Amino acid sequence: MKIVTTAENLKTYQKYLRIIETIEKFLQENNYLKLDLPVLSPALIPESYLEIFKTEFRYLDTKDNLFLTPSPELFIKRLLSEGIGDCYSMGKSFRNSEPNSPKHQPEFTMLEWYKVEKDYKYMAQEVLKMLSAISRELFGKNTIAYQGKSVSFDKWEEMTVAESFKKYADISAEELFDPEKFVLKAKNKGYVIDGFTYMDIWSQVYAQEIENNLGTSGYPTVLFDYPVQFSALSKPNSDGKTAQRFEFYIEGIELGNCFSELTDAPLQKKRFTEDDRERSRSGKIEHPVDWGFIESLEKGLPESTGIAIGVERLGMIFTNAKNIEDLKLISIK
Amino acid sequence: MAIQAGNLKRGEFIMHLDDIWQVQKTEFYSPGKGSALMRSKLKNVSSGKTVDYNYKSNESIETVDVTSIEMQYLYKDVENAFFMDNQSYQQYELLLSVIGSVIEYFKEGESMYVYVHDEKALNIRPPVSVTLKVIQTEDAARGDTVSGAKKEAELETGVKIMVPLFIKKGEMIVVNPELGEYTGRA
Numbered sequence: 048m049k050i051v052t053t054a055e056n057l058k059t060y061q062k063y064l065r066i067i068e069t070i071e072k073f074l075q076e077n078n079y080l081k082l083d084l085p086v087l088s089p090a091l092i093p094e095s096y097l098e099i100f101k102t103e104f105r106y107l108d109t110k111d112n113l114f115l116t117p118s119p120e121l122f123i124k125r126l127l128s129e130g131i132g133d134c135y136s137m138g139k140s141f142r143n144s145e146p147n148s149p150k151h152q153p154e155f156t157m158l159e160w161y162k163v164e165k166d167y168k169y170m171a172q173e174v175l176k177m178l179s180a181i182s183r184e185l186f187g188k189n190t191i192a193y194q195g196k197s198v199s200f201d202k203w204e205e206m207t208v209a210e211s212f213k214k215y216a217d218i219s220a221e222e223l224f225d226p227e228k229f230v231l232k233a234k235n236k237g238y239v240i241d242g243f244t245y246m247d248i249w250s251q252v253y254a255q256e257i258e259n260n261l262g263t264s265g266y267p268t269v270l271f272d273y274p275v276q277f278s279a280l281s282k283p284n285s286d287g288k289t290a291q292r293f294e295f296y297i298e299g300i301e302l303g304n305c306f307s308e309l310t311d312a313p314l315q316k317k318r319f320t321e322d323d324r325e326r327s328r329s330g331k332i333e334h335p336v337d338w339g340f341i342e343s344l345e346k347g348l349p350e351s352t353g354i355a356i357g358v359e360r361l362g363m364i365f366t367n368a369k370n371i372e373d374l375k376l377i378s379i380k
Numbered sequence: 381m382a383i384q385a386g387n388l389k390r391g392e393f394i395m396h397l398d399d400i401w402q403v404q405k406t407e408f409y410s411p412g413k414g415s416a417l418m419r420s421k422l423k424n425v426s427s428g429k430t431v432d433y434n435y436k437s438n439e440s441i442e443t444v445d446v447t448s449i450e451m452q453y454l455y456k457d458v459e460n461a462f463f464m465d466n467q468s469y470q471q472y473e474l475l476l477s478v479i480g481s482v483i484e485y486f487k488e489g490e491s492m493y494v495y496v497h498d499e500k501a502l503n504i505r506p507p508v509s510v511t512l513k514v515i516q517t518e519d520a521a522r523g524d525t526v527s528g529a530k531k532e533a534e535l536e537t538g539v540k541i542m543v544p545l546f547i548k549k550g551e552m553i554v555v556n557p558e559l560g561e562y563t564g565r566a
Contacts, residue, residue, distance in 0.1 A: 096412060148407045237397060239439055247436055250414025254434040277413040
């Protein structure tokens, strides 16, 4: 790997800074408290599909393992259960084993913001207002052009995950939520299924047949109610199949991921144990599980909704960039 | 040979849906729900058709063994380009839609490498650069010194590309045929 300087991106970078300023202004005007959080932690939330960066603190003959946080969530939820109220954090997050691509780097800027006493549907409206605020600040109007396509922030295109699978992949809700039927359907479509889980194959079909269609109708798309299997930290819906999670897209690019937060400590504990076991099984870097997080939930996490947004990706949309590197003055490649 | 999709590289030939495809582009993608993926653009070597396909990054993919043979580029018609093995004199043909626009940078009679599998040509192996003569370009207007300014030039194969203002008719220039970009004076 090497350090690459791209000072010629200065103009785009300055525009990106204005986007960040607008986001912070929007959040502060709406009374979200800014949080300044650590990026090194001795324990993490176990997430079966994420690899992490491990380092250590040394002093004389003592050594303590520390881990770069893949998300600030573990800190924020603690503070929420202490009653801190609406808040946000914008800072670096780290994901190992994810090579540079035009839309992602292993070190990236993540915005997480939380609203108490509200759910994911409320958050969707809040996000639309923020997108609109950025558009008006940068262009003086509620419409932008991304790679030659017009995107208006007047409204969402709203769709459930089940509706999207029906529309774009001809997979019924019955097939979608039944792992056995889903895998069979995928096999008939020509996907390789041997040795892979329902979640693996689901992810592949989703990327292959659904995602490219999202956010291409002239409006951003909010896709909601994911299968419970994909929503380890979100509140389940009463149908028993889906959870209160949404993602939003512009021109096929996933920009953010929102939950109604799971406040049920025993259920969260069960999901932690399962995810930790799956991490071990798949040979991921071991880390202490943050059981303090469960204790915070036991103490009482208020009903709340939180969203994580890839800030550079959002920057790409509003600067009409095709590659994350176009926003940067320094890249590690 | 089988490889993991996460290790796929541009230019490789692979089996996909019982057919041979050449990898045009790859991009790692971790959607954070289920398996990480390798987004790939594949070109079918029999039809020139391209598809986007997302592999699970740890899915096994069968690669196709190819030999690269030096051949003479004979000529092209509206659909195909024809080549001859310099050693065996055996002739091969390739669809223009498989080769792509890179063919426009080659002169008939030139030598180049062609990938062959099972007696069938799959694609050419384009060189990093080719040297071609500028046969037509306007002289730059005096005083036009904007840095990085470009003008159109027609090269001896008939292809037109953008070149710096100081390039004159009759000069030999170096071009990257895959990008169709001027890289320097010869």
